[in-house]
Amino acid sequence: MPEDSPVGSFVAYMSAVDPDAGDNGRVDCALSGADAAAFSLVQKYPSEYQIVTAAALDREQTPEYTVIVKCWDGGSPVSRITEESFRLTVADINDNAPVFSQQTYRGSLVENNFVGLSVLQVYSYFLLPERLVLTTDDVTTPPARRHQPQLG
Ligand SMILES: [Ca+2]
Ligand SMILES: [Ca+2]
DSSP, X not given: OBTTOOTTOEEEEEEOOOOSSGGGGOEEEEEESTTGGGXXXXXXXXXXXXXXXOSOOXXXXXXXXXXXXXXXXXXXXXXXXXXXEEEEXXXXXXXXXXXXXXXXXXXXXXXXXXXXXXXXXXEEEEEOSSOEEEEEEEEEOOGGGOOOXXXX
16 A cells, blocks of 8 residues: 555454354454554454554555464453454555765866866765665856866
8 A cells, every 4th residue: 555545544354253152152362473463454344454553654664564364252261362364465665765975065177178178076875774865966167167268
């Protein structure tokens, strides 16, 4: 689902049934695991649930979640438990602008340079989950700013 999905967005529908009679077949479910806090389980009917987001998503922070649903019956003295997990991939939204590696760049050159001389290199980058993408641009002397020597 896209990373700009608002809190409370629908993720999945699930149901859990237990064929036993009475309390032995009564089912309760909850989310478990490291990513449980990012989601909520909303009970719709006795054995039917919706999984919704409980936190803002940020693909650059967490590109993927593993959601574990744990269900248990009301059997006594031993409750039977089943766990099921699914993976949720967060889709990218263009929510970051390129960033320069420095606030200020300084270059120096002697006068009477030829047009197109490289003065300095400017780096900007953006972050992807597993790598840093670096782009460079050469700042060169433009024709209009070229120093013209005064003759005579
Ligand atoms: Ca049972
Ligand atoms: Ca993004």
